Amino acid sequence: MLLEMCRRDRVVPVVSAVVRHSFGDSSFFTGLSDFVIQLRGTSMALTGPRVLAIGTSERVTMEELGGVDVHRHNGQADIVAETLDDVYAAIRRILSFLPSCAGAPLPVRDPDSPAAPVSPGQPMRQLIDSLCDEGSFFELKRDFAPSLITGLARLDGYPVGLVASEPAHDDGAWSADACLKATRLVSNCDAFGLPIVFLLDSPGPREEHLAAVSRAMMLAQAVQLAEVPRCWVVTGQARGTGLLLTGSARAATDLVVAWPGARAGYHDDPGPAAQAGSAADAALWAPDGMVTPADTRRVLAAHLRAVLGPAPVSRPGKILRSWPAGF
Numbered sequence: 001m002l003l004e005m006c007r008r009d010r011v012v013p014v015v016s017a018v019v020r021h022s023f024g025d026s027s028f029f030t031g032l033s034d035f036v037i038q039l040r041g042t043s044m045a046l047t048g049p050r051v052l053a054i055g056t057s058e059r060v061t062m063e064e065l066g067g068v069d070v071h072r073h074n075g076q077a078d079i080v081a082e083t084l085d086d087v088y089a090a091i092r093r094i095l096s097f098l099p100s101c102a103g104a105p106l107p108v109r110d111p112d113s114p115a116a117p118v119s120p121g122q123p124m125r126q127l128i129d130s131l132c133d134e135g136s137f138f139e140l141k142r143d144f145a146p147s148l149i150t151g152l153a154r155l156d157g158y159p160v161g162l163v164a165s166e167p168a169h170d171d172g173a174w175s176a177d178a179c180l181k182a183t184r185l186v187s188n189c190d191a192f193g194l195p196i197v198f199l200l201d202s203p204g205p206r207e208e209h210l211a212a213v214s215r216a217m218m219l220a221q222a223v224q225l226a227e228v229p230r231c232w233v234v235t236g237q238a239r240g241t242g243l244l245l246t247g248s249a250r251a252a253t254d255l256v257v258a259w260p261g262a263r264a265g266y267h268d269d270p271g272p273a274a275q276a277g278s279a280a281d282a283a284l285w286a287p288d289g290m291v292t293p294a295d296t297r298r299v300l301a302a303h304l305r306a307v308l309g310p311a312p313v314s315r316p317g318k319i320l321r322s323w324p325a326g327f
Helices: 002-007 025-031 049-056 062-066 068-074 084-096 124-131 176-192 213-225 241-245 279-285 293-308
Strands: 015-018 035-039 079-081 138-140 148-155 158-165 196-202 230-239 255-258 263-265
Touching: 002 025, 015 025, 015 084, 035 068, 035 084, 049 062, 062 068, 079 084, 124 148, 124 158, 124 196, 124 293, 148 176, 148 293, 158 176, 158 293, 176 196, 176 213, 230 293, 255 293
Parallel strands: 015 035, 035 079, 158 196, 196 230, 230 255, 230 263
Antiparallel strands: 138 148, 148 158
């Protein structure tokens, strides 16, 4: 089974729940899973503190070695659960967005109205709740690379993966960890046929992130190779890596729209040509035009209905499912 997991030669979702201390083979299996839930008070590592003490004379506690505060910050744990009931609820919630196997029907439900209308100036998580069906957003890896928000949600009843800049953290920068975080979600969505919605508001990489070229290119390749619908909404700024990933020539996306007043460019150009209000410029990086915040949900839902139909079927992951995109 471990060899099969290393090849990722499978067509069913794999969710691992760490409910006791985990060392050795069980940790290898967990590290290769699609989604990981860790119960507070447990530890997950390659080996235990006693072996470490014998081999290196270093003494650490279970929590220091591989507790939830370690793995929620390094990206290994998608969800931290406080109780066993929370573990089981998280497993059910994750599986509710996924087909039973690749090639099976997507679990489309009757759409729910969002909690509130979308409006400019909303905090990003509030915007997400306003865009998606009410109460449907399920965030993953919240404390890992917090400049990017990732999770599963429903939009007009369709299950989707969601990737959103978080300007409140590091200006929504696409750091190396943020790119890895997004690549992992893109890979999982592509494997099981879930469309991906990107909400972009990032001024581009800071100086400390300019060395993250390989991670950014890994994400760019993942977006390019994914065979599921990919929809981009530029809500604020799209600069540097963020602009590159939208596929300005529409090579890696199905739908790219921008809010009025959005800006794009590889440098900080204050001129009018950098604004979405310029039709000529917007055609380069937002080829599907401008959309008002209030109309964004309708446009996205209409696109998903058009490309997926009323009873969409997932697809076996032929490319990204075999990518070494684990943590």
